[in-house]
Amino acid sequence: MSEPSKSSSYSFFNIVEKCDNYPYSDNTKSSSKPNDIPLLLDNDIKVGLLLPPTVEALKEYIRLKEPNPFIIEDKYVKFAAHLNTFESRTEIVKQLFNTWREEKIFPALSGWRDELYPIYGDPKSPKNIAFVMERCAAPLFGVLTFGVHLNGYTRTEQGQLKMWIAKRARTKPTWPGWLDNAVAGGIPYTLSVRESVIKEAMEEASLSMEIAEKAVPVGAISYFTVSQRGLQPEIQYVYDLEIPLDVEPKPLDGEVECFYLWDMDELVKHIKADEFKPNCALVVIDFLIRHSIIDPNNEPDYLDILNRLHRRLDFPTMTI
Amino acid sequence: MSEPSKSSSYSFFNIVEKCDNYPYSDNTKSSSKPNDIPLLLDNDIKVGLLLPPTVEALKEYIRLKEPNPFIIEDKYVKFAAHLNTFESRTEIVKQLFNTWREEKIFPALSGWRDELYPIYGDPKSPKNIAFVMERCAAPLFGVLTFGVHLNGYTRTEQGQLKMWIAKRARTKPTWPGWLDNAVAGGIPYTLSVRESVIKEAMEEASLSMEIAEKAVPVGAISYFTVSQRGLQPEIQYVYDLEIPLDVEPKPLDGEVECFYLWDMDELVKHIKADEFKPNCALVVIDFLIRHSIIDPNNEPDYLDILNRLHRRLDFPTMTI
Structure with missing residues (x-):
């Protein structure tokens, strides 16, 4: 997997479609369904x-x-x-x-x-x-997988919203050097959603237990990716965490090269330049909708984006 | 339409399913598709x-x-x-x-x-x-309709979240006496989403322009209702508005009988008692997910609820 290019500019919808690219059965315009x-x-x-x-x-x-x-x-x-x-x-x-x-x-x-x-x-x-x-x-096997992603954000004393963004280590087997959410990981067999996000926050971003525990669930996104690796229907539980102004996430376990703290304009610029690992871009886009940065009065694809961030995936999920 | 009963208790998923009740084509368990x-x-x-x-x-x-x-x-x-x-x-x-x-x-x-x-x-x-x-x-005609609903909420000085809920007038042609969001309305031909929400906030809840303008877009929900009236695929743009503690929404245009200010426990109780107009319950459930009251670690239908709040509706929407 090569590192991201910095040249092109995409719409938010293009970015969503890159990740949620398994064809919809009711869409005659889309490319043909894989022979699965x-x-x-x-x-x-x-x-x-x-x-x-x-x-x-x-x-x-x-x-x-x-x-x-x-x-x-x-x-x-x-x-x-x-x-x-x-x-x-x-x-x-x-x-x-x-x-x-x-x-x-x-x-x-x-x-x-x-x-x-x-x-x-x-x-x-x-x-x-x-x-x-x-x-x-x-x-x-094209099985449904589950992960948890965390938006780490701060508000300056003037109320300006900023987000912490991780740059993936160049040694990662998948998407080396691409941009990522502050904290992200799969949900292994042995952990609950909440346990996973707290563990990853401590391991990937050196956040203390006291801070990590303040992460709050705010929804989930789902999408279906076809890639060279195969078929990836996925669900990501989404958490937000307001990180205190005097705390800085730091790489710990070698998964992250460095962290950036960006205001919303800078964040949008890097998303539209296609520098994010695709599913991480989707988590940020969901954040931008929930925090009124993406607005139905100026985003032509507002409804389509919301739909595709919550794709119906026809597989069983956990019963609790 | 009779007034709500106060006896039964439903799960959040039951409430969502009551509103989004047009069968899914991939669901063999659901009731048969209407002959449309x-x-x-x-x-x-x-x-x-x-x-x-x-x-x-x-x-x-x-x-x-x-x-x-x-x-x-x-x-x-x-x-x-x-x-x-x-x-x-x-x-x-x-x-x-x-x-x-x-x-x-x-x-x-x-x-x-x-x-x-x-x-x-x-x-x-x-x-x-x-x-x-x-x-x-x-x-x-079973056409796709668009509305805008606003969650009016406050935070007490201790940080407790409360929500303003409208009781629909007994003279309304649809759902008289049922509970509703603080502000809600269809989007007429002549108004934008933002203009609609501000106009309704002033007309239905007597909120000043200065306060109404602070409403922020936070997403949209979509669902497909089959009822005695016919087929209703609908999209509701969702806005949140933090209403100052010293401001009280008041009925103005006769659409609302009165407003209640409820903490989250009280709110959940009234949703589960099925006292809300169904699509208004969905807007509150979306709020409860975004504000971490409904949590993936204690709500068994978390993913199904999120999916059905964002149903893919196979009809054209506005292009801007």
């Missing part, structure tokens, strides 16, 4: 979407397996009937991705994280979790 | 949805008309080719609804407002407006 088929649990619940290269690799994989873990048909791929528990599905998926990782057939798997993500859908399991799988493999 | 067909402009752009009683009444209406204003087929109703301008469509629609009003065949038309709403879709017209039509007839 659903990944089903043994009980027929759809938990993912597979592109042809994944289906081909799965066919190859099951040739050598007894009993057969996946039923592969033209219209779907399904977990075999004996794989009807959290444990059995988790184990077979682990073996599968370990094999593909060793064979190096999917570049996405070179960014291995050793971070397990929950896939929801099994009504018989606690919290509805059908299985867990390695984070970087999620786009190969 | 699209209303098309002469250029085939879909601007509304017609239920069988409207189609039958249209068939009767065109029997006596020369030249024929509407082409009625099994799968659609279309404006005739000679009705290809703003003026000609507006005139024929005006004649049609005046006739139906006199004939008293649709109870919805007894709530005549003399308020013209724009229907978007004609790329050749200024602001994309295909025609304008009487507000109360909109559900008969």
